Amino acid sequence: MGRLQNKIILITGGASGLGQAAAIRAAEEGAKLSLVDLNAETLEETQKIIKDNVSDAEVLMITADVSDEAAVKNYVDQTVSEFGRIDGFFNNAGIEGKQNLTENYGSDEFCKVVGINLNGVFFGMKYVLEVMKRQGSGSIVNTASVGGIRGVGNQSGYAASKHGVVGLTRNSAVEYGEFGLSINAIAPGAIMTAMVEGSLRQMGGDNWEEAGKEFVSVNPMKRFGKPEEVAALVSFLLSQESQFINGATIPIDGGQSYK
Numbered sequence: 001m002g003r004l005q006n007k008i009i010l011i012t013g014g015a016s017g018l019g020q021a022a023a024i025r026a027a028e029e030g031a032k033l034s035l036v037d038l039n040a041e042t043l044e045e046t047q048k049i050i051k052d053n054v055s056d057a058e059v060l061m062i063t064a065d066v067s068d069e070a071a072v073k074n075y076v077d078q079t080v081s082e083f084g085r086i087d088g089f090f091n092n093a094g095i096e097g098k099q100n101l102t103e104n105y106g107s108d109e110f111c112k113v114v115g116i117n118l119n120g121v122f123f124g125m126k127y128v129l130e131v132m133k134r135q136g137s138g139s140i141v142n143t144a145s146v147g148g149i150r151g152v153g154n155q156s157g158y159a160a161s162k163h164g165v166v167g168l169t170r171n172s173a174v175e176y177g178e179f180g181l182s183i184n185a186i187a188p189g190a191i192m193t194a195m196v197e198g199s200l201r202q203m204g205g206d207n208w209e210e211a212g213k214e215f216v217s218v219n220p221m222k223r224f225g226k227p228e229e230v231a232a233l234v235s236f237l238l239s240q241e242s243q244f245i246n247g248a249t250i251p252i253d254g255g256q257s258y259k
């Protein structure tokens, strides 16, 4: 029996990268899934991948933009009406945005990145917390970043949003611990996903793979992380085994944030 057996796990950004890997892992551990993403096509593909891995997996797919509060309320309502509760919430959807020095960073770009990465995480917590408080149980894992605990540069919107996610996590952890909830964040370093490929293309253009080698040369482990490694951490944080961990932001970055 998996440690997420029959748990209802809601994942945003569930159609790619970390969200998809966490969805596959949760299904393997016995969870029923509600997957939210902006991209309906990749959501369908993800459902197929999950069913290929776990033939009897139950997967609800919801196309929604997490920066739209009404859409967030709707994905939470839809999940509860389908499954009756929410045991775990991987509040993960996010974008990097265009890299630029702060003086050149577009104000519209700033609002867009913060709108998805921070407002989206806040809206998700707001509506999911209401459900979990009523249940008297539940775990939330918010996706921050190394860029949410230290300065990376060229990422005003991303840095502001991810530092904000760390703050939201700590704030809610102290509010809801007494109701039996655990609320944590993860701070991934460079994990090889579509987002990181896009980021390397911004740095290196067609030579992005070379840019990638240079990028990981400064990592203590000299490699990119794998989405499956992040999925293993998320699965632990969503399980009963980690219930006394509350308010933490856990780096998963090969040691990069300690340099």
Ligand code: NAD
Pocket: 012, 013, 014, 015, 016, 017, 018, 019, 036, 037, 038, 039, 042, 064, 065, 066, 067, 092, 093, 094, 095, 096, 116, 143, 144, 145, 146, 187, 188, 189, 190, 191, 192, 193, 194, 195, 196
């Ligand atoms: P990804 O691009 O592979 O996946 C992100 C998913 O989120 C996509 O499926 C996308 O369609 C969805 N999404 C984007 N905007 C959305 C919106 N407005 N509403 C709903 N869905 C939306 O990226 P990833 O690397 O898996 O990133 C996932 C999270 O991890 C992000 O919050 C990102 O900031 C964070 N992160 C990633 C890394 C990394 O190295 N990959 C490092 C640190 C933090």
